[in-house]
Amino acid sequence: MYATALIALDFTAAEGPLPDWLGDLRAMGVRRAILVHVVRPGYGQGAGYGHEEALRDWLSRRAEGLRAAGLEVAVDIRTAGDVAGDLVAAAAQHGAELIVIGSRGQSLLRGLFLGSTARALLRQSPLPVLLEWLEPEGEGARGAGQGPQRIVLGTDFSYESQAAEAAAVALAATGASVEVVHVQIPDGRAIYARWPEMARVALAHIADDIRAAGGRAAIHQPDGKPAEEIARLAAAQDSDLIIVGKHGQNRLQSMVIGSTAAHLCEIARRPVLMVPSPQREG
Structure with a gap:
């Protein structure tokens, strides 16, 4: 289906979701993954603008598990004022056929929360977008499994x-x-x-x-x-x-x-x- 997937990550996804997504990616035919983080200058997000080396180390650690599972993985760090637009541009540059982005649950009452980047990406993307579920802390995570059944x-x-x-x-x-x-x-x-x-x-x-x-x-x-x-x-x-x-x-x-x-x-x-x-x- 989709040989190359661009996976958009920020620091809310710093711990653990990528193995949960692995089964889905494999089932969708993904053999190559591009891990992308877009830095917004002046925007407070931990190791952000001016800390590209720390970001690259973080993304490289995120890539290790995917490489161990047999995927070809590349890392891309970008600086842009329009995060969603730059993700779309990155997908085109890397020849991606699928964009993957996480959205975090805030509570059982509020359900799935779509941040402004996710909303803009869903509007702008000419490619399929897989909106993955990031479990709220304490609610557990999906197992890697064999993909959606x-x-x-x-x-x-x-x-x-x-x-x-x-x-x-x-x-x-x-x-x-x-x-x-x-x-x-x-x-x-x-x-x-x-x-x-x-x-x-x-x-x-x-x-x-x-x-x-x-x-x-x-x-x-x-x-x-x-x-x-x-x-x-x-x-x-x-x-x-x-x-x-x-x-x-x-x-x-x-x-x-x-x-x-x-x-x-x-x-x-x-x-x-x-x-x-x-x-x-x-």
Whole structure:
């Protein structure tokens, strides 16, 4: 799927999350990782601006575990006022096909907290973004494992969802179980009475593709608000990854995250892979 991943790190990720991500990276085909830290001049962040050597030593220690696991790893330290923009530029320079960033849980009540860098990155990135979950202190961490085995795929059958569907099918080759969900908005039947039946057929086709790839699949058609229903299903299934499409790929829409995807990243409390659709031709 994604041979090269750019992994954005800051000092909140200083201890321990990278081994937790290793299984996910391997399952997604990652063979090369670029560990990147962007320093903002004048911004207080511990060993920051003017301490590049200390930063390089820190990132090198972070790289050791990934190298021991067989990944090719490089380290990149940058100075920029626009952290998200420079991460996107770094990904392009290194030929990355995936950007990985952590988001830290603040409490059980507040759920997943997206900092300004994560939000901006999700808006700006033309690449898939894997938003990994950093457990709050004392709540434990995910094991390295063999990658995601309980996946929830959210789809609205749009062009923008096709790349997300393809990602789920590719991950199914590891034998993963994929819950394919289309949430019917409350007034959907009023717009088109036959939509539930049509959606059921479309879900069945996606499930067939997942099974053909070697995975297991089940389909779901709850009514409600899409982000909330997808998050609820993921919690009920104890899913270790949610996959959704990122809507908006033209110039006007490029600064917009689909409302479902954005809200889902806030409330999911588990890793989310947001996959943009390819640019339409013409």
